Structure formats: C-alpha cells, structure tokens
Amino acid sequence: MSLEQRDLDYGERPEGELDFDELADLLGDHVLDREQHVHTEGFVVRADEVATVLSKLKRRAGFDHMSCVTAQEYQDRYESIYHLKKYKDPTQELSIVVPTPSDNPTSQSGSGVYETANWHEREAYDLVGIEYDEHPDLRRILLPDTWQGHPLSRDYNQEKPQIVSLKQNPNPMQTKTRESGDSDTMFLNIGPHHPATHGVLHLKTVLDGEQVVDVDPDIGYLHRCEEQMCQQSTYRHQIMPYPDRWDYLSSGILNEWAYARTAEELADIDVPEYAQVIRTMGAELCRIASHLLAVGTFGLDIYGDFTALFMYTITDRERIENILEDLTGQRLMFNYLRLGGVAWDLPEPREDFFQKIRNFTAEFPESLQEYHNMLSSNEIFHMRVQDTGILPPEEAKQYGCTGPVARGSGIDYDLRRDDPYGYYDELDWNVITDDGCDNYSRAYVRLEEMRESIRIIDQCVDVLEEWPEDDREIQSNVPRTLKPDPDTEIYRAVEGAKGELGIYIRSDGTAKPARFKIRSPAFCNLQSLEVMSEGEYIPDLIASLGSLDVVLGEVDR
Amino acid sequence: MIGVLKGLATTMKHALDGETFTVAYPEEEPDVSPRFRGVHKFSQERCIWCRQCENVCPNDTIQIVMDDKRNGEQYNLHIGQCIYCRLCEEVCPVEAIVLTQNFEFVADTKDEFALNKEELKNVPWYNDLDPIESREPDRQAWVGEGEGEVDYQ
C-alpha cells in the first residue's frame, strides 16, 4: 500500500527509478534517438521542438529542476544538452540532447519552460555560439558586448588577443539616464565596485525614489575561462587545483569533490572508504567556513561596516583554516583531493589533530549562540530582513535555486542526502529547511546548517579514531595517465556550500576532457535576485544579495 | 528590545575579556603548519632532469632548458605565477624540488619572482622543518645535507 500512496510521475517506477521507455513513449515522435550517458539516458530531440518536449517533461513527468544547459561544438554539429532533474529525487535524471547543424546553429529556447534556462542559454550563446529562438533576451552574458566570435567554438582563434577599449562600450550614463528624461525613475549602477556586491558584480538598477523598479545583474567581470583551463589540463593531476578557485571563499574541498566525483565515475575509479571519511570531514569543515563568511558578510550588509559579528565569524573561520592547513597544507587553495582518494593521510600525531578538531566542535555551539544573539534574536534584525526578498518555492524551482537559498524557501533538497556520495549516508544528520522564503530564512538555514555540519564532523572524527591502523588506504590505484573511453558523457553534482555544484565532462579518448562544463550554484541563484528585489528598497536589495551568498569567482568562472 | 540588548551584551563581553585573536605580525610569527606549501627549493645535485615536474605543472610555471645531450642547463620557476598546488613535488621521484614552508616572499617587481636554479637552491629551509616528512612520512627532503655533498648524477 505504501508504494501506491506515493504519487508517481509519468515514467517513474515505484522503487524510485526512471522508466526511460515510458518517458520515450510520453514524448513519442519527438525522440529521434536515445543516447546512453554515464549518469542517465539522453533523448535526442529536434531543435524546433525543445519547448514542447521540456514542458511535457515538466508537466507530465515531474522534471521540475533544470540543473544545467551544456553547449558544445562537435566536428559536424553543435549540441545543447538540458540536464533535467527532480527536486524530490535528484537521482532521477534525464538529458535532452538538441543537435543543431554547424552552418545554422539555431535551436528553440527552453527559457519559456524553465526560467533558469535564460542565463544558461545566454552563456551557451556567448561562449559556444548557439542561437536560441524565442529567447527573451539573447545577449552576451560573460564577455563584453563588443567581443568578436565565440571562444569555445572550434573556429575561434584563441591566439588573437581582443582588447576592448572603454570607448567601445556604450556609456550607460549617457543612454539610460538621458532617454528617460521625463520619467520619475533614476538609473543607478550598483557596482562593479561597490562595498556590498561581494565582488565585481554590476547591478543595473532602476530606482523610483529608494524603491527598486528593475534590476539587471551584469556579470562576467571575473570570467577566467575556468572551463577552458580544465579542458586544457589532464584529468589525473592538472584539473584538481582549479576547482579551489571557482568558489574561492574557503569551500575548496567541496569544489574539488565535485570534480573528483564526476571524474571518478567517468573513469570508474573506486575510492577507499577511509578516504571518503576524510573527504567528508574536510568538506564539512569547508562548508562551515563558507557559511561563516556568508553569515558574517550578511551581517555586514545589515549592520554596517563596523559590525562585530563579521570579525567573530572570521575568527571562527580562521580556526577552521588552521585545521585545514594542518590537513591539506594550504588555507584556501587546498588541492587535497586526488582521483581515487586524498593526497595525504591525517597529520601526525593524529591525537593532536583530533584534539584540535574536537576543541573546535566543542566550542563552536557557543559561538553559534553568539551569532544567534546578534542575528536571529535581534528585533531590529528581524525588522530588517523578515518578509523582505521573498522567493516563493515555485519561483525558486523555476530559477533552479539550490543550496541554502532553496532550503530557505522550504524546498527540501540536499544532494548529500538525496543523491548520496562520500560517507554521508552512514552518518546521522538532518537537512535544515525553513518556510519563511525571505532573507531571514536563508540566513537562518545557514546558521543551523553549521550545527549539522558540526555533528557530521564529530561523527567523522569518531569513525577515524576507531579506524584500524592497517586499513588506512588513502588512495586507490589509479593509472598515471587517465584516458577515459571516447565519447562518454557524464554530469554529476555534489552539494557545494552554495548549492548544487555540477560538472559535465565529455571525454574524447585523450588525457584531457573535450568539454568541461561547470554548473555553478551561485550562477543560478543569482538569477533569482530580480524576483526577490523588485519593488523593494535598496537596503533590501543589498540584503537579498547578501542572503544569496554569491561568489563572483563561481558565477563567472 | 531583549534581542538588541543580547547583541550589545555579546559585543561587550568580547570587549571586556581582553582577548585578542590577531597576531602582531611581523613581531610575532604566525603558526605555520608543517604541511604548509610555500616557496620552492630546488637541488640540482638531486635532479635527474626527467621533466615530470614541468609536464605536470598546471600553468607552465616551471621551465626547463636542456642541451642537445639532454643535460640540464636551466631550471626556472616563477614563484609569482605558481599556484602552489605541489604537484611538482608529488611527481618528483628524487625530491629534487620541494615546497618549503616559507611564506614570506616579496619583491619590487614581478621579474624578481622568476627564480633560476641558483636562487631556488638558496631558498632557506623554514625553521629547519622537513616539509616532505610531514606530508608523506615515507619520504624525506634533504634538510641539513651539506652543499653539493649528494650527487645523484
């Protein structure tokens, strides 16, 4: 009976797996071909039927989460891949593969079905050069408007420098302010150099008095071609240092894990249990460090620039970094994970190291209480952040929000539990959600998540202390050069500090990936800023931005 | 108002306990972990010129020049470009390149960060700590060995 009580989506088996044949039946003639990817099946559909297919899958088959859009150019065609998932069970995945001819790479936009496709398709257009019909706003997103060519397409000359002088860019001051001469609104550039944009983010804002009428995030100031750098590096060693630099605010191990998980599954590498425990512990330390910074800077946005809260969180983060430095050898750019394990065992003497972590986990609840004193129990703070920056769950799903942003909107979605990896499913911890949907909930979720992370770390230390000495295998045997089979495709994600950090890799039989695509959580979360802040005051816009906790290094990659 | 007072009390508690977390650098030396990865040290005596470090380096920081008989001539490393990932040390079969725990490196121009093999050799050990031993206990760096005493070639 219990199985029947659960509402099954179309194409879903009672045991929670996907029935691809049934899904193919649902789509009928739309499916031209079926491809086998490592993580799921890919349905090849016609370029002018994308919206139909996506909306069918969304309405009938329950694929409410469009995780990512990957675009790439093959020898003979372009291809966009829509990675679909379900919020209720992210292991049910489906790829929609849309090939387009080389001479006319035009495909229908999916942004009418999933809001989040908007930015993803803009990025695909910008970097790869696929044009999307019916896209509401097909502009370049990462590169300047004056850029010539599409850097990840095959005929692009990578040697030729493109220097875009300031004069070539339109001056927003001249056009935007002048044309609305008789209106009551004011155009304001918030950023790229602004105290509260948490990096080089540029918000093109239209204000009516102090109220935000329209906000348009302009990103790409920190675009460092991370995807291409990974495409030019070898799987075995060279890619691993780079994930640290996507979200550089101390979530290094989480990012590394995203790559490690994807590549390990791609090349079929086992990871010893012992290494998984160490990874889990390191990752949770990183998560706390990252959340601490998020909460601290959020406090900074609400309190003003002299708040003590920021320094308290930084102090605690510093303690974590000391532990991570002992473990990994660096404070931020760890490069600690290796394919098939970790770089080193725990530092000797192990007892001292365990003691250091124990001291931290024992003292941390007290610090957490202080943060609660200064944030969640403070009436003025309540006044400022409650009921501002509302992001309803439906909107959050539309925009592909994940991580604390989704959980602050009451969406119970955490890849550590829903799509288990590492050692998480052996441990006892909870996923924190809050139904407030406002700036306050997002901050609150982060605060409470740290408490859960402390629990995980404590359990990991218990496990590590008990681990038999002769079974401490930190790395499985991995060949010195790794060449996965040609034309294997995989998309895998982990729960990063900001949300679902996914990586798509297509191999071409060489030691370097043919396509390396990063699904950055902050990129997707940032899109929802518009919904959250329109109609609110500037301070609320700033607070919403703070509560989204974007890291521009990860947004722009 | 209770919550506001709680916040005020929390900050005042921190002000009154007189503890400081910051370190008065440079008078006081911050704690550096034995595993910390700092400036490289290179030993020509140990190096077998296998070029593995050059190959593995993710961003072409290491430049090796050899003559036509495959004898090493130059070993250049730009410590300002390096991302301190330690892959060179990891692949080196003879511990010829080692990342010391030295974290203090300053220069007036970027060019001064391009170190040749002599300069790399003269990078001091940090507090005579053996950086490799703490990272991989079954290997050892050449801390304390005399100048040029060991010749692997």
Added chain:
Amino acid sequence: MTLPDTISDLLGIGGIAGDLVGALLGAVLVGSIILAQAAVAGPWAKRKITAAFTDRIAIDKIGPMGLGYIIVDSVRLLSKELIIPEGVDRPAYDIAPVLLAGSALLGFAVIPMGSGIQLADPEVGLIYVFAVASLASVALVMAGYSSNNKYSFLGGLRAVAQNLAYEIPLILTGISVVIFAGSLQMSEIVAAQSQTLVELGPIAIPAWYAILNPFAFVLFLAANLAEVGRNPFDLPEAGQEIVAGFQTEYSSVYFVLLYLGEFVHIFLGGALIATIFLGGPAGPILPGIVWFLIKIWGVFLLTQWFRSAVPRVRIDQMIEIGWKGLLVLAFANLFLTAIIVGVLPT
C-alpha cells in the same frame, strides 16, 4: 562669569578691545579642546574601541599604544590630492564641509564645560545649540546635492528625511528638561541639577535629569543617535547601500573636514546630553572640565558600541520610527513632565 570675561580680566584689558581679545582667545581655547577630542577619537580611539569589540589589537606600531597615528593620519589625509570631480556645483560643494565642521563647533560656544570654561551664556542657550546643530543638515544636503553623484544625492535626501524626522523629537525632549529647569540658559539648567536628590549613606545621588526623568533621557539618546547619524540610524552614509552617501565624492582636506565635523557632532551631542541630563561638568573630586570630558567620551563610547552591535534600520522604517514612534513618545513625555512639574511643585 564667562570665559572671555575671565581672560580679559586676567590680561587687564577693558572695553571693547578686552571683549574682543577675550572672546578670540576663549574661542581658540574651546576650539582646541574640542578639536583635540575629535583628533583623538577619529584616527585612534575609534579604531581601538572597534578593535576591542572585535578581539583585535588594532594600531600599535607608532608611538605608545599607537597614539602616533593621530599625527601620521593627519599628515597622510591632508597630503592627499584634492580631487574635485567634473560637474560638481562648486560653491556648494566647497562650503558644505566647512559648514558641517563649523556648525558643530559653533554649538560649543554656549556649553558650560566646567572650570569656568564657557564662551557665552545667553538666555536662549539651548535653542541656540539646537539651531546651529541643525545647520549640519543643510551642509549634508549641500554636499549630497552638489556632488553630481547619485549615491551622494540619495545620501543627501536621506539626511534631510532623517533630520526632519528626528530633530523635532530631539527638541521636544530637550524642552521637557526646560520645563523642569524653568530656563533655557545652559548655566541655569546645570545649576538646577546640582541639588542632591537622595542620600544613600555616603553616596549622594544628584538630581540629574537623567535620574529624574530616565524616559526623556533614553528618548533623547535615541533621537541624538539619529541626529548625529550613527547606528542604527547611519543611513545618510550607509556604506553597504549607498557607498558613502553624501561624502562619496569628497577627498583629502574636504574629507577630513567632513570626518572631523561628524566627530565634533558626536561630541556636541554628548555635550548636550551631559549638560541637560547628566549635570554638566558636575562630579566629585576631579575638576569640572575633566568630568565633562568623561561624560562626552562616555556618549562617544556608546555610539561606537551601538555601531558594533546594532543593525541599521531601513529608510522607511527609520522615518516610521521617527514620526510614529519617537515623536509621539516625545509629546507624551512633554505632557507628562508638564503635569509632574505643574502638580508637584518642589
């Protein structure tokens, strides 16, 4: 006897010349005292206090406890290039910093600082202080409007809205003290607080208005925080929202003047609180001027404490608190005081 008279008597110069010399020398003395406080507060005390709240050491390299930074910072700030952006409204842009610093300093003319240091003692002293202190908002508007910068503009607008909303409760609360004291003259107000309220053994609790009417004291403190633009009401220069508000486009000497003006304003707020609520320079053993400085530094410390621990309110909330909250409370307080004073003549 006010300070200029004392000086002219000491120098033995009579007539108009004596008045003039006395007034000038007195003004120099008072100005120096206040500017010295601001100089210590700005580059040094503020950093040290914030550091104490946040577990840091802060400046300690130059001079004992880093006091040398007062000189170093002054030289640094004054030697920077004065950048005047294109399109600023020149006279207003130039006058604003001077006006801000000047208006705050003017207020100290009637404050009795103890030990006979008081430049003038007009019968309308309290009104005079409120009047010149309000000039500051004119300066902020000028700065915001003339800078030709949208952030400055927003800051200027916020400053007007804030000052309108908080000046009235501030003055009304101040007036409630006048009802107690029966005079607007500063020396009278201080004198009225000099009696002893109750004696608890050896400790004599003075009849300070802060003790007689704590409600008014708290109201005045809150309104004063808004008046000087400090947390939770530091909206005109809310760094995270509008960069630096009205002072975004100011650099070098002008910046120093604005910065200085703000600190002098905090001290003027402190001086007002000390005078009308804390018995002015009254206090045991130590000379009056020392007690006076202790009190204004106490208020300064309080603003810094709030800065580290109280969130900033939003602009609409601030206006609401001002008009719907503080103003009503201020009127209530006024009536209450009037009734108490009228019914219980002591």
